[in-house]
Amino acid sequence: MQAEQHLPFELPPVTFYPGPSKVYLQLSRYMQDAFTQGILSINHRSATFMEICRKAIEHTQAKLNLPDGYKVLFVSSATESWEIIAQSLIGRKSFHLYNGAFGQKWMEYTQKIHPASNGFQFDVNQALSPDDIQVPADAECIALTQNETSNGTQVSNAIITQFKQKYPHMLVAVDATSSLGGIKLDFIAADIWFASVQKCLGLPAGLGLLIVSPRAMERAREIGDNTYYNSLLFMAENIEKYQTHYTPNVLNIYLLMRVMEEVEDISIIDKRTRQQAHAWYHFFEKYTSVSPIVTNTAVRSDTVIAIGADKQQIAFIKERTKQAGIIIGNGYGSWKETSFRIANFPAISLQEIQDLQHCLAGVL
Ligand SMILES: *Cc1c(COP(=O)(O)O)cnc(C)c1O
Numbered sequence: 463m464q465a466e467q468h469l470p471f472e473l474p475p476v477t478f479y480p481g482p483s484k485v486y487l488q489l490s491r492y493m494q495d496a497f498t499q500g501i502l503s504i505n506h507r508s509a510t511f512m513e514i515c516r517k518a519i520e521h522t523q524a525k526l527n528l529p530d531g532y533k534v535l536f537v538s539s540a541t542e543s544w545e546i547i548a549q550s551l552i553g554r555k556s557f558h559l560y561n562g563a564f565g566q567k568w569m570e571y572t573q574k575i576h577p578a579s580n581g582f583q584f585d586v587n588q589a590l591s592p593d594d595i596q597v598p599a600d601a602e603c604i605a606l607t608q609n610e611t612s613n614g615t616q617v618s619n620a621i622i623t624q625f626k627q628k629y630p631h632m633l634v635a636v637d638a639t640s641s642l643g644g645i646k647l648d649f650i651a652a653d654i655w656f657a658s659v660q661k662c663l664g665l666p667a668g669l670g671l672l673i674v675s676p677r678a679m680e681r682a683r684e685i686g687d688n689t690y691y692n693s694l695l696f697m698a699e700n701i702e703k704y705q706t707h708y709t710p711n712v713l714n715i716y717l718l719m720r721v722m723e724e725v726e727d728i729s730i731i732d733k734r735t736r737q738q739a740h741a742w743y744h745f746f747e748k749y750t751s752v753s754p755i756v757t758n759t760a761v762r763s764d765t766v767i768a769i770g771a772d773k774q775q776i777a778f779i780k781e782r783t784k785q786a787g788i789i790i791g792n793g794y795g796s797w798k799e800t801s802f803r804i805a806n807f808p809a810i811s812l813q814e815i816q817d818l819q820h821c822l823a824g825v826l
Pocket of ligand 1: 538
């Protein structure tokens, strides 16, 4: 191997990209510890790994306030969770409520496995309500994207609960990829939750969490899927022993353990996230050249702030923030060129927020 090469950056740029996003600064120390303690080479069937796995799960359960009996499973990504849910938790048909690119992709991935699955597309400014939407009686699972990263909208805990109450015989599955770890989620209101770690959990990409209720496990046993390497029953069997169904991302599980051990309780993080989101929206109200994509304040995301403007203005803002050493997120999907996105994730410091606001104040 050649001598160590230096990367082209002196210091990492400040990033507000909503995934992969800024990682917790403590990772520098945790990664060094992982190296010196030999974690990078441990066997995934060893007692050391099982201990790390157990602690990562237990700290996650404690800090996120997971209900008793909810299992935490390690997967590679949120995308893998979409597929696992289709394979192992849906027999024939799911019903998807979506208003943006990620929710739509989830439905499309599911339709490849279950062509009968369908959904309802709602407007970005519409607050979902079970009174307005008739979920087909033969759907087994209602799929909701709690935080739609592409357009900066969110579905409240109260609304998820209402769907659960109106359709008690169906499973409710929630994509919380860009909110889990950033805001308080009412886990009891749904049976399946998932996220990848490179968003609100402040970790590098390559690991996902799939959280399942006892009821979802019961449904998995009824369906009995055991066809795939990542069939839920097989994964659950392994995690009982604090092992995984394949050689996992051991470093990331270790980092999750360290982060979850040290972060504050989600109720404290939640409060700060919401206050900062409020401050961000308030900040943009001062300017007429830009405005949040979402005009209905009741459905605006707390963790991903999506701001629209005309194409030239967006290009100008991105150029100027880049010159200041700050990366902001591009628009996504149909909003690609007419918006930018700002992650409001817990690993981002107040100082960085102030620096970005200072920079934006000179541009807007
Ligand atoms: C980022 C994201 C995904 C995809 O995550 P991967 O880790 O790339 O699989 C899915 N859903 C939402 C809402 C996201 O923000």
